[in-house]
Amino acid sequence: MSQFAQVTIYGLLQGGLLALVAVGFSLVWGVMNVVNLAHGAFVITGAYVAWEINRAVGLDPFLAMIPTAVVLFALGYVIQRGLVNLVVNAPIFITLLLTFGLNLLLVNGMILRYKANYQSIPTSYATQSLVLPGDVRVPYGRLIAAVIAVALTLALAWAVRRTRLGLSILATGMDRGAARLMGIRAAHVYAVTFGLAAAMAGMAGAAVGTVSTFSPADAGRFTLFSFVAAVLGGLGNMYGALYGGLLLGLVEAWGGNLLPNTLVNAVAFAVVVIVLAVRPQGLAGRAFYASRVEV
């Protein structure tokens, strides 16, 4: 029983982190209809930025999330404004290819700069654990990371629905032509959306770097996690990314405990394919984004 509780708690903590990884991916997909294959690379870039800050001035990695977010926002804004906006009207393969090229650039740039070694951001407390009754251990680092991650995901979901900027993002995603007629600068809004997604990914990267190890080679894995979480939760739905992330974390934790070696991945992919075939709007989503207009 205590092992089950341990696995469940671990899965939920990991899932919270995955939600933060996936939420930006889902936002970009939902608003711009762009599948950002470089999303995982943003996560790793964020981890390296936090690592550099931590090494240079000794800033606690969870506080370093703030400058990391600023750096990644700028990076995302520039990439969208300078590159993705140029082909945003082209058929879908084009944006897929563009982000794939960006992914190659970012990942290999990081390999050149930092080598392919695994790094971790050291803290004095991250590996210590809160011991609950029944010998269930909750590492502080993972607890803080998951709480921050869920809070940020909820904050983004709230901001998109309740602030002026968020509403203009939603409006542009629903009908770009109409949004432009209402005086929204679509190019700027797209860039802000992409920047926000990159910032979320960067903060997730800082947290990932604190609770576990990272290397440029992990970028693809994080993109895949985002895919799965976003699809499970429903695209463009910020709360969906949260459900999807938590579900993915739980499934991975339980599956890793019950099933032999990597079969859990096969199960995860099977679930994704079935969800897509039966309920393409995701488990929590509504069938809206499938049928929107683009002008």
Added chain:
Amino acid sequence: MTTTAPEVSTVAVAPAPATRRWRRLTPWGVLLLAAAAGLGLQTQLYTGQERTVTTVLMYVGLAAAWNLIGGFAGYACFGQVGFFGLGGYTTAVLMVHLRWSFWLALPVAAVFVGLFALLVGLPLLRLKGHYFAVATLGVAEGLREVVMNTSSLTGGGAGITIPSFGDAVTPWLGNDGFYLLFLGLAVAVVATGLLVARTRSGYALRAIHQDEDAAAAMGVNTTLTKTLAFAGSAVLTGAIGAAYAFQQVTFYPDRLFDVEITVLMVVMVILGGAGTVVGPVIGAVVVAYGSEYLRQHLPTVHTLVLGALIVVAVILLPQGFVNYLREATRQRQFSLLENVRRYRL
């Protein structure tokens, strides 16, 4: 979803029958010439070059096969490497466990992959756009995990080795043999593309690409057409995967199900010109050769440079080289900057 402007070239004056026949036969003549050139080229190459050209030929076949579903039908299949790997592993299992001849295993593997694609395609081809891309990507990744976890049959992560010398049923074909095999496969795939481009089913596929509902309203059986295109593309990819597996002799799931192979196919088709017959061939030759050249001359940064080149090429030529050339000559508008303006926000 914005699709590219439909290319309706309404020729006002119908050309004379003789001209029409000549026009219909020209591509086949060019294909024959290209095949003959491939044969002639082989005699001029030393071993290292021959291997490089063999790889290029393999990618010509793969890109042209992906073009059937991704280019003509416009369905972004991002799981194509799953068919490649499944073809390779089916061949390996047949040759290792049942001791079949390679020449029997290759067609059986290709048909098996085709049946698998039919089975998967029926539910998944109902999806569109990114959803289809992600679902097929999931299928390919799932296949790799299944191969990983059935080690008694496939060797799992430790890899599998096809018997290729000594008492092997089919001895290894040698560099010359594989050159000819991949040349033959590439010609076969391009010929399939030519057939599809000029027949009723090809027009149906293009109609589906431009507007699936309208195609259905015109009486195209969309489900049947796109499922057959998907399966056909899978059969050809599976056959190439089978040949690749035998060429490699020893291989691992990570190599045969490498997502990068799918992406390369897509890059080649898009840069060359999706939905054309010659576009994927040009794209494959340029990208495969360029990638090989970079690997040899800039070993540490070749992936980085490849990434940068993809970004630049995608921005400058979003509709692909052949389509750009066709539109540019028709409109006498060759400026690449003008080209960028078309898809800009």
